[in-house]
Amino acid sequence: MIVRSSFFKLLVTGTLIFGVAVIVLNLISYGRNINDFEFVDDDNAYVIPNRDGDTFIRIKADVKSNSKPSILHEENGKPDVPEVRIRTYLVVMSHGQDHNVLVREAGDGNFNILLLHGQSFSSKNWEKIGTLQYLASWGYRAFAIDLPGYGNSSLPVVQETAAAHWLTRLIHVLRLSDFVIISPSMSGRFSLPYVLQSHPKRHTFRGFIPISPVGTQNFKSSEYKDLTIPTLIVHGEHDNRFRSAIEKLKEIPSSEVLTIKNASHACYIDQPLEFHNALRQFLYSVYRPIYIEQYKKRFASSPSASEPNNTKNINENRKNKPSKRHSVLDEKVSHSSYKA
Numbered sequence: 001m002i003v004r005s006s007f008f009k010l011l012v013t014g015t016l017i018f019g020v021a022v023i024v025l026n027l028i029s030y031g032r033n034i035n036d037f038e039f040v041d042d043d044n045a046y047v048i049p050n051r052d053g054d055t056f057i058r059i060k061a062d063v064k065s066n067s068k069p070s071i072l073h074e075e076n077g078k079p080d081v082p083e084v085r086i087r088t089y090l091v092v093m094s095h096g097q098d099h100n101v102l103v104r105e106a107g108d109g110n111f112n113i114l115l116l117h118g119q120s121f122s123s124k125n126w127e128k129i130g131t132l133q134y135l136a137s138w139g140y141r142a143f144a145i146d147l148p149g150y151g152n153s154s155l156p157v158v159q160e161t162a163a164a165h166w167l168t169r170l171i172h173v174l175r176l177s178d179f180v181i182i183s184p185s186m187s188g189r190f191s192l193p194y195v196l197q198s199h200p201k202r203h204t205f206r207g208f209i210p211i212s213p214v215g216t217q218n219f220k221s222s223e224y225k226d227l228t229i230p231t232l233i234v235h236g237e238h239d240n241r242f243r244s245a246i247e248k249l250k251e252i253p254s255s256e257v258l259t260i261k262n263a264s265h266a267c268y269i270d271q272p273l274e275f276h277n278a279l280r281q282f283l284y285s286v287y288r289p290i291y292i293e294q295y296k297k298r299f300a301s302s303p304s305a306s307e308p309n310n311t312k313n314i315n316e317n318r319k320n321k322p323s324k325r326h327s328v329l330d331e332k333v334s335h336s337s338y339k340a
Contacts (some may be wrong), residue, residue, distance in 0.1 A: 061139020081130035107136030118185030164193035180207035188213025212242040224251035231255040236267030
């Protein structure tokens with residue numbers, strides 16, 4: 001009996017030790033996963049419709065990766081632009097009048113990119129060079145718009161004094177948050193007063209990418225130096241006319257400069273591959289810390305909210321739920337029948 005009792009105690013003790021060891025190892029592994037802020041489960045990815053809307057492309061957002069995004073390369077001399085469905089519609093800026101703005105939207109996610117355009121271009125150019133498609137495939141939600149008086153916009157040209165107010169209104173109509181503005185050339189007369197004088201909320205406006213914008217001379221050095229938004233200044237190597245504009249923008253403390261070689265004023269169109277690679281890295285540097293912070297807050301308030309299956313359900317619910325943004329659409333325009 002004594003031998004059996006000792007054996008039983010030894011068995012129970014060994015089982016307890018093994019159980020404690022398993023719990024400790026699980027806690028260590030769990031803690032490491034929390035610090036990594038990255039799910040290895042494929043459910044963390046979500047799907048977006050392709051160009052025809054028939055099949056879906058399964059993607060994983062750049063910001064959910066611990067490592068920097070990979071560099072894009074050309075295949076057979078051409079960029080490998082993903083086939084992504086682009087939704088085209090009109091938003092009403094002024095009820096009771098035929099004042100509508102054409103929007104091309106692609107992708108899904110919580111981080112939004114607003115693309116403006118230069119004087120000789122329109123929102124269509126962002127589709128032609130693949131920017132909308134790339135942004136969607138990287139996990140962002142992209143909005144390219146036609147500015148007043150350009151493209152398919154039915155709005156009259158907005159005076160410079162009202163440009164910032166107009167852009168503020170558009171951002172409100174599109175319900176944008178956690179957004180970055182990409183602003184080439186002529187669109188600077190909209191973006192610069194908005195960024196430098198309207199004082200957008202820091203927790204909503206996340207980054208600024210001016211591409212040789214006009215109107216930089218209209219603002220004081222102190223206004224540039226007070227800007228704390230991460231800024232990527234882009235210009236072409238041969239764009240001599242706008243060198244003074246680039247020097248002005250360099251006064252922004254949190255800025256970095258991208259000089260695109262063998263490119264002129266429309267450098268992002270001359271060399272789209274180099275532009276897209278720099279854009280991808282900049283957006284990752286802006287949004288990755290925000291994603292980590294939001295992840296921490298979600299985990300602290302509700303651990304189950306950070307589980308991969310829950311992430312999948314959120315994406316599925318978002319697809320099934322009608323978008324409030326589309327409630328302002330002009331019903332006279334059909335997404336499927338509209339031709340830009």
